[in-house]
Structure formats: C-alpha cells, structure tokens
Amino acid sequence: MSTRPEPLFPLFAGLETLAGVGPKTAQHFAGLGVLAPRDLLFTLPQSGIDRRLIDTIEGAPFPATLTVAVTIGKHAPPRNKTGAYRIQVSDRNTAFQLVFFHARGDYWQRQLPEGSRRIVSGRVEVFDNIPQMVHPDFIVPEAEADSIPRFEPVYPLTHGVTQKLMYKATRGAVALIPQMGEWIDPSQLAKEAWPDFASAVASAHDPASLSDISAAAPARMRLAYDELLAHQITLALARQVERRKKGRALHPTGVLQDKVLKSLPYKPTGAQRRAISEIIADMATDQRMNRLLQGDVGAGKTLVAFMALLAAVEAGGQGVLMAPTEILARQHLQGLQPLAESAGVVLEILTGRDKGGERAAKLHALERGDIHVLVGTHAVFQETVVFHDLRLAVVDEQHRFGVRQRLELGRKGRHADVLVMTATPIPRSLALAQYGDMDVSVLDEKPPGRKPIQTVLISTDRYEEVTERLRAAMAEGRQCYWVCPLVEESEVSDLTAAEERFKRLRAVLGEGMVGLVHGQMPPADKDAAMAAFQRGETKLLVATTVIEVGVDVPNASIMVIERAESFGLAQLHQLRGRVGRGSAASSCLLMYQNPLTETGRQRLEVLRETEDGFVIAETDLKMRGTGDLIGTAQSGVPRFRVADLEKQAALMAVAQSDARKLLNDDPTLDSARGRAARLLLWLMRQDEAIRLISVG
Known part of the structure; x- marks a missing residue:
C-alpha cells in the first residue's frame, strides 16, 4: 500500500503532460499551489460570467458582460498610431461600437467585412453616450455560437496563468480521473443526493449559474465532504494506531x-x-x-x-x-x-x-x-x-x-x-x-472566587488618560500589562512598536517601574524581565503577545491592549485572562484606533459582553474565518481547498463519525469501500495516513 496506485499516476504526473502547459507555465502554476493535474481538480471557479445570447443590449445595466448577434457596419481606422480602431455594429434594436487598440493594417477589414454577421461577447461600457465593447472576449460566426460557454467559470489566477489557460488545463485534468469505487457511506450519499466523485468534479468545473458556485451546490458539498473525510480517516487511523498500542491499566489508590x-x-x-x-x-x-x-x-x-x-x-x-x-x-x-x-x-x-x-x-x-x-x-x-x-x-x-x-x-x-x-x-x-x-x-465552569473582569473600549486618542490611570493604580501597589501589536517600527505599519512604547511609558511613569518583553529578545533576558515583574520589582510590563499563554501574576489587575482591533478575539480573550487572578477587581482596556469599522466595533463588543471563551471563539470563527483564528500556519489545522470550516462545520462532524465507523467495521480498509477509501487518501495527498495503514 505504500506505493501510489497505478490508476492515479496520470493525476500526479508533471503539469507539462497537459496540453498547452510547458515547463515555464508549470512554474507559474506553482504560485497557485498547483503542482500536478490532481491539484487542478480542486482549484474550483470562484465566480462566473453569464454569456447567454441576448437579442439586444438595449436597456441592459451598463457596464455589463453581454453576448449578442450583430451585423458589422462601417469601419473607422485610427487617425494616428496610438488611436483606437472603431467598428459600428447593430443588433436587433440598437447600434454600438467595437473598439480595438494596436490594430495592424487591414486585419479587421479582412476579419469583419462590412455586412457580415457575427456573435460578439464582452464587457460593454458607455463613453460619451455611446455603448462600446472594447476588445471583445469572443467574436465568432453565427454557426459557431456553441463555442462560447453559456456560463463561463472564472478561476483564481496568478502571474503567467490566464483564464483561457486555466479553462483548458482544468478540462485536461478532469479527463484524467480514473474509474474509482465509492468511499462515502451509501446512506449518506443517498440522503444528500450527491453525485459520484468524477461527476462532482466535472460539474464543479462546469457551472451553469452562480448557484452552482456556492458552497451549498451538491457537487461542491460532495467534494468538500471528500476532503473532510480523508482528513478524518487520517486522524481516525492515528487514533486507531494509538489504541492498538497496548496501554497499561493503572490502579490508583486515591x-x-x-x-x-x-x-x-x-x-x-x-x-x-x-x-x-x-x-x-x-x-x-x-x-x-x-x-x-x-x-x-x-x-x-x-x-x-x-x-x-x-x-x-x-x-x-x-x-x-x-x-x-x-x-x-x-x-x-x-x-x-x-x-x-x-x-x-x-x-x-x-x-x-x-x-x-x-x-x-x-x-x-x-x-x-x-x-x-x-x-x-x-x-x-x-x-x-x-x-x-x-x-x-x-x-x-x-x-x-x-x-x-x-x-x-x-x-x-x-x-x-x-x-x-x-x-x-x-x-x-x-x-x-x-x-x-x-x-x-x-x-466549562469557572472556579469559585474568580472575579469578573471589567472590559472597556477606549480610543487611542485618550492615551494620556490611560497612562494617568496606570500611574494611580501603580501608586496603590497594583501591577499592569501593556500589550503592543508589533515589535520593530516598520515602514508598512503604523502599529506602535513595543520598544517605542516602552521608552515613552518609562519616561512618563519612572525608570525602574517599567519592564519589557518581546519575541525577539534572548530567552535569558525575557525570563529576567518576567521574573522581575513576577517578584513585583517592575509595576508595568510592556509586552508583545508572548505573554498570551499562561503567565501568572496574581497582583496584576490592569491589562491594556493597544490596537485591539488588530488581534483575533480568541487571542484578546487569552490576553485578558492574564488579569483577574488575584483578589483585586481587575479591568481590561481595549484601545482601538479611530475610525473603527462596524465589524471591528462588533467584534470588540463581543468581548465586553461575555467572558465565555467558547462563545467568543464561535463568534470569531463566524466573523473572521479559520485561518486567522488560530494562526493556521502553526496551528496544525489543515488547509482545505474546497471545504469551508465556517460554513460547513456540520459536515466535519458527519465526516468524523463516518471515518470512525468505517475503521471500526473495516480496520485494515480491505473491503470494497475500504479500498476506495485508500484511493481517496492517495488522491488527497494524505501520505501520513497511508504510512499508518502500512504500519498497522
């Protein structure tokens, strides 16, 4: 099982095996994370253009992409080298212009002789009260009307990859899908009325309308489920391998x-x-x-x-x-x-x-x-x-x-x-x-005696007020945190740097009172600064998010988070949890920079309303999406190409129980459905899982 099954070879070959893709283009494709034809199957259109034929552009809401049959009229070549070449055309009800730049010689005279009929498709805009279609996307004789897609999928692109190339390459990849068994549980398939894998891929790449591009379209749901299922089979295999390892029954005395x-x-x-x-x-x-x-x-x-x-x-x-x-x-x-x-x-x-x-x-x-x-x-x-x-x-x-x-x-x-x-x-x-x-x-319960933390939203314009408040609290022997978003002052960012903030606060609040910790410090210096704060020698600790996890100073009762709108909610909640650990009433000041967007304000208000981390995390997921939530790069949450964890959370739970049941009934994946599931794992690049099967 540790070698890729032969039917999948073409999907994992080089991109150059596809018509129209050379070595240079293959390098460009890598910018989209596309390394083999298989990756094109899961690079789905993100929107689409309706190119259905209409009788006339009259009354259309310009600017718009339109497709219409026209009679070619008079040509007006440019007066100078840089000018535009214009052709009058008329549809059933009205006239407009086709416009071309960089026209050479009599090329358009030969291509579009006066009096001929053509179908043109492209973006129509109005200039000086005249509708114009500049460089139409398609110009074909009426007999070839079918060569214009009725609904043209629009793909994500990268430097060196055009829509035309993408269209052709994805068609080439779809043609390579081999015969495969079904890996989804039959009752799940019937309940959702999903197509089989090959049909799902083909129809996801050939949408007939915008609704076929939404996450709820059956073909897309099916492909999202395939991704989630492969991922959950991998986790279930890891769990099975763990469980097969004998543990030792413990008999504690209590x-x-x-x-x-x-x-x-x-x-x-x-x-x-x-x-x-x-x-x-x-x-x-x-x-x-x-x-x-x-x-x-x-x-x-x-x-x-x-x-x-x-x-x-x-x-x-x-x-x-x-x-x-x-x-x-x-x-x-x-x-x-x-x-x-x-x-x-x-x-x-x-x-x-x-x-x-x-x-x-x-x-x-x-x-x-x-x-x-x-x-x-x-x-x-x-x-x-x-x-x-x-x-x-x-x-x-x-x-x-x-x-x-x-x-x-x-x-x-x-x-x-x-x-x-x-x-x-x-x-x-x-x-x-x-x-x-x-x-x-x-x-999901707080231990008794934890005092609620008062959370306040305050604009950065009131910086002086905040420092005065800190001065008063420190005079009473209390300790405070000041969290800054970034470390060095960078050209691109106006977020205040920790070092700068440290110098300013030290100047205002007194030399020995303020400490600094950030991620770029040598570990020994960081430990020393933390230890001085824990011992109460410094009263204010200026820090980046390195203090987010676990630091415990019961005497610290004020948390200031600068530019709070630039943090994730879950992260703000973690930071706020650094105070409220002692007997003093604690507060958290969320400083935001005006103007705050509507969603920015809504997000920060969630923190003011609740201290329940689960409620906050769910809200964060809805408002920001998975990637930002736990910094996907280091979080171990997989990146899915089709599945959307926010919108399809329910599918993930089904995939988990389906995967666990499949392995429970067929631990070695040797049944017909088990063998299909092995193909799915190869298809989804779950090499880790395949290793676990062969280990098992």
Missing part, C-alpha cells in the same frame, strides 16, 4: 489525590471533578489514553492534570508535565510545589538551562524513580532523558504541538498515556479538524 484535595482552600468545580473521573477511567483501561483537556482561561486545568499525574504516581509510576516555554515550566513548578508537598510527592524541573553535574544528578534520580513528577520544556524529548517508569505525559498548550509530536512523546514511556491541555477554547468544527484523533474533556 491516597495522594485525597491529601491534595484536603489541602485545597476551595472545592473543585463539577466540571473539574467530571474531567478527573473521565481521565482516570481512561487510564484504568489497557488502551493508550489520548485525551484533550480543553478549558477556558482560569478554568482550573492544572489541578485536573495534577490529579491525573498523582494517579500515575499512586500506581507506582512517574508523570511528566511539558510546557512550551521555560517561563511556563517554572510557573507550573511554583504552582504545583505546595500541592506536591501536601501529598509527599517529589516534583522536579528539567529545562535546557540544567547543565553539568546538576543535570546529571537529576537524570540519575529520574532513571532510579526518585523523581515522581517531572516538569519541563521540550528538553525532555532528548535521548539522554530516561524515566524509570513513565505512565502519563501531560502536554500544556497543545497548538504548539502537532499530531506527530504527540506520537513522539508517547514513545518515551512504554505505553505511556497522553493528556493534552489547551486554554484556547476552540469551536467544535475546528476541534474536530485539529484533534479528531483524540477524546475530549471540557472544563
């Missing part, structure tokens, strides 16, 4: 967990208790756990994860908690140390900073089993890190890791369970796209 629960000053929420029991039930089976713990900012994920780590220790094993940065790893250590002490558990940290003898001592203790729970950065991936008996790996802030890294981590322990935590509330359709291989626990 003793350590009880000690920690008794030491807490509050009772866990219902959602926390539910998540803990789901996770521990998963760990008790002999299958590998592969679970996502999704919770809003401040929903108490860390406690849930620590309970799971304690369960691993109670069963005689070890646990590891991995964070994306050293700052976060140290923060987890500080937060968990008192809990570990109350349970008598040995907690240690391992980061890239540990060197020499100290590092060697930690590694020995880990291998002997003297360290029960290890907190670390991805430094724990290294070959030299060996556990005595790793039972559970917890990964914090998932969207920094993809499916591949999750598999990597599981290899560290014999059959270690994996729990992933994310503080980014993700709408269900995206959660399925990104984590379809995992089971999910959701924390």
Whole structure:
C-alpha cells in the first residue's frame, strides 16, 4: 500500500503532460499551489460570467458582460498610431461600437467585412453616450455560437496563468480521473443526493449559474465532504494506531489525590471533578489514553492534570508535565510545589538551562524513580532523558504541538498515556479538524472566587488618560500589562512598536517601574524581565503577545491592549485572562484606533459582553474565518481547498463519525469501500495516513 496506485499516476504526473502547459507555465502554476493535474481538480471557479445570447443590449445595466448577434457596419481606422480602431455594429434594436487598440493594417477589414454577421461577447461600457465593447472576449460566426460557454467559470489566477489557460488545463485534468469505487457511506450519499466523485468534479468545473458556485451546490458539498473525510480517516487511523498500542491499566489508590484535595482552600468545580473521573477511567483501561483537556482561561486545568499525574504516581509510576516555554515550566513548578508537598510527592524541573553535574544528578534520580513528577520544556524529548517508569505525559498548550509530536512523546514511556491541555477554547468544527484523533474533556465552569473582569473600549486618542490611570493604580501597589501589536517600527505599519512604547511609558511613569518583553529578545533576558515583574520589582510590563499563554501574576489587575482591533478575539480573550487572578477587581482596556469599522466595533463588543471563551471563539470563527483564528500556519489545522470550516462545520462532524465507523467495521480498509477509501487518501495527498495503514 505504500506505493501510489497505478490508476492515479496520470493525476500526479508533471503539469507539462497537459496540453498547452510547458515547463515555464508549470512554474507559474506553482504560485497557485498547483503542482500536478490532481491539484487542478480542486482549484474550483470562484465566480462566473453569464454569456447567454441576448437579442439586444438595449436597456441592459451598463457596464455589463453581454453576448449578442450583430451585423458589422462601417469601419473607422485610427487617425494616428496610438488611436483606437472603431467598428459600428447593430443588433436587433440598437447600434454600438467595437473598439480595438494596436490594430495592424487591414486585419479587421479582412476579419469583419462590412455586412457580415457575427456573435460578439464582452464587457460593454458607455463613453460619451455611446455603448462600446472594447476588445471583445469572443467574436465568432453565427454557426459557431456553441463555442462560447453559456456560463463561463472564472478561476483564481496568478502571474503567467490566464483564464483561457486555466479553462483548458482544468478540462485536461478532469479527463484524467480514473474509474474509482465509492468511499462515502451509501446512506449518506443517498440522503444528500450527491453525485459520484468524477461527476462532482466535472460539474464543479462546469457551472451553469452562480448557484452552482456556492458552497451549498451538491457537487461542491460532495467534494468538500471528500476532503473532510480523508482528513478524518487520517486522524481516525492515528487514533486507531494509538489504541492498538497496548496501554497499561493503572490502579490508583486515591491516597495522594485525597491529601491534595484536603489541602485545597476551595472545592473543585463539577466540571473539574467530571474531567478527573473521565481521565482516570481512561487510564484504568489497557488502551493508550489520548485525551484533550480543553478549558477556558482560569478554568482550573492544572489541578485536573495534577490529579491525573498523582494517579500515575499512586500506581507506582512517574508523570511528566511539558510546557512550551521555560517561563511556563517554572510557573507550573511554583504552582504545583505546595500541592506536591501536601501529598509527599517529589516534583522536579528539567529545562535546557540544567547543565553539568546538576543535570546529571537529576537524570540519575529520574532513571532510579526518585523523581515522581517531572516538569519541563521540550528538553525532555532528548535521548539522554530516561524515566524509570513513565505512565502519563501531560502536554500544556497543545497548538504548539502537532499530531506527530504527540506520537513522539508517547514513545518515551512504554505505553505511556497522553493528556493534552489547551486554554484556547476552540469551536467544535475546528476541534474536530485539529484533534479528531483524540477524546475530549471540557472544563466549562469557572472556579469559585474568580472575579469578573471589567472590559472597556477606549480610543487611542485618550492615551494620556490611560497612562494617568496606570500611574494611580501603580501608586496603590497594583501591577499592569501593556500589550503592543508589533515589535520593530516598520515602514508598512503604523502599529506602535513595543520598544517605542516602552521608552515613552518609562519616561512618563519612572525608570525602574517599567519592564519589557518581546519575541525577539534572548530567552535569558525575557525570563529576567518576567521574573522581575513576577517578584513585583517592575509595576508595568510592556509586552508583545508572548505573554498570551499562561503567565501568572496574581497582583496584576490592569491589562491594556493597544490596537485591539488588530488581534483575533480568541487571542484578546487569552490576553485578558492574564488579569483577574488575584483578589483585586481587575479591568481590561481595549484601545482601538479611530475610525473603527462596524465589524471591528462588533467584534470588540463581543468581548465586553461575555467572558465565555467558547462563545467568543464561535463568534470569531463566524466573523473572521479559520485561518486567522488560530494562526493556521502553526496551528496544525489543515488547509482545505474546497471545504469551508465556517460554513460547513456540520459536515466535519458527519465526516468524523463516518471515518470512525468505517475503521471500526473495516480496520485494515480491505473491503470494497475500504479500498476506495485508500484511493481517496492517495488522491488527497494524505501520505501520513497511508504510512499508518502500512504500519498497522
């Protein structure tokens, strides 16, 4: 199965195999992400031009693209070299002009002799009260009327690729589709009345009207579903491979967990208790756990994860908690140390900073089993890190890791369970796209005692007022964040740079009071600035979005976000969650630059109305789309060519259950439908999935 099936060879050959495409043009096509004929199948028209024949242009709403039969009248050649060549023509009711530039000699006299009949199609505009069609797209004898498409598809283009070329190349690619079996569940196909794959591709490239171009057109729905299904089969295979790996049934005693629960000053929420029991039930089976713990900012994920780590220790094993940065790893250590002490558990940290003898001592203790729970950065991936008996790996802030890294981590322990935590509330359709291989626990309640955060919209014109407000808060001993959109002042952008803002605020509020962190700083400087803020030595921290994830300073109670309109809602929500962690009433100032667009204002008002991250994420998805939502490039959300996750969220859920059922009934994909599904995986370039089948 690890070689591409022969019927698909032509679709994956070079583009030069298509008529009219040479090596140079093939290079141009790469600008559209088109590398093989297969990619043209999924490069669909984005709009269309109605070229149905009409009797007359009289009364048409100009400018418009029109197709009409005309009688050729008088020619008026240009008076000078740069002038226009004009030809009078008349349709059934009215007269207009055809206009050509750069006409040579008597070319048009020969092509369009006076008195002849032609069908012309092109854009008609009015100049000096005379309708003109400049350089018609089509001029054909009446007998060849059928050579003009009635509804011409309009494709996305790139430098060096014209509509004509695109039209011809896509037709060539469609002709290469081989006979294939059906991979969609028959009842789903019947219910939706979708065409088969080849017919769907052909009709998506040959729309008869604008409605055939919408996402709801049956041919497009079918192709979107094919993409989603291939993606979900890949995730379901990854899940199956994980599950086939034997886990080890854990038998925790509950003793350590009880000690920690008794030491807490509050009772866990219902959602926390539910998540803990789901996770521990998963760990008790002999299958590998592969679970996502999704919770809003401040929903108490860390406690849930620590309970799971304690369960691993109670069963005689070890646990590891991995964070994306050293700052976060140290923060987890500080937060968990008192809990570990109350349970008598040995907690240690391992980061890239540990060197020499100290590092060697930690590694020995880990291998002997003297360290029960290890907190670390991805430094724990290294070959030299060996556990005595790793039972559970917890990964914090998932969207920094993809499916591949999750598999990597599981290899560290014999059959270690994996729990992933994310503080980014993700709408269900995206959660399925990104984590379809995992089971999910959701924390949807806030722990008691979290104070609501007052959110205010304020224009950047009131900058002085805001700095005065900060000065007053700092005088009372409170701490504040100031988040800037970009780092260096760039020509193209008027977003204020962090360095500039830092200098201005330091001048106003006092030298030693203001700290700075941004992504381009050396890690040691960044850590030092964060640590000074955590210790309360600096009162105001000017930062880029590096503070979005996880930094915990309970004394910080004001968050200023400059140019808030340039951030995603989910990101603003994450940033706002950095305050409101202590006993003081907290506020978040969203500073926007006038004039704010209507949608810009609506988006920011959503934040003022609610602190529910899931509501905010759904709104963000509707208003901005997937790509922006979690910065697609680094998020692990696949890019689909036809499927639209916002408009077709429901299809994703169907594709997930269909894919899981298919693999449940036919784990090796050897039935007729299973073999068709293998072709689909090849067709959709899901090489990872194909590897998983052959591994399986």
